[in-house]
Amino acid sequence: MSEKDVDYEALAARLTDAVAPSAEPAQALVGDEAAARGRELLLREYGSESALEDAMRRGRPTVGSAKSGASPVVRGAIPVVEYEALRSLMQSSGLREAQLVRRAIHELLVAEKLVS
Known part of the structure; x- marks a missing residue:
């Protein structure tokens, strides 16, 4: 179905109908189980622990290198x-x-x- 074929009136009626059946809610994860599942997802996305740690490092990368730490600052008038x-x-x-x-x-x- 293309965007031109969408019946927006029917869609709006279906989505705002208070008695329309809805899907059962999924099991929500909490605590350590949620953290573990989230870490699994991130490891799949980034591919390795080191890539994940690099992505999670705070701040801007240092200028001209991959090592962490502050870049030297030069000032002058x-x-x-x-x-x-x-x-x-x-x-x-x-x-x-x-x-x-x-x-x-x-x-x-x-x-x-x-x-x-």
Whole structure:
């Protein structure tokens, strides 16, 4: 049956009829049994304990690596004219400030032959 063939009037009447028969409710799991069943479902979905633990880890992934922990933070002041140019570049490129700063630092380190 296609969407055009659905009789919405009949469907609404059936779903709102207080005396219409309904399916028996399923057995609700609670407590440890519910937790165990949920974990089984997640393991099937993610495939392994390590993949599941990675998915459940709180926070954003660290920049540039798969290991956990805080990424180093670099801060510095720049002249207003350069900050305005950075804001303009953010607008035109659609990139965030952090993305542009990481790119600029990487390009400097490559130019200085400190990383490849």
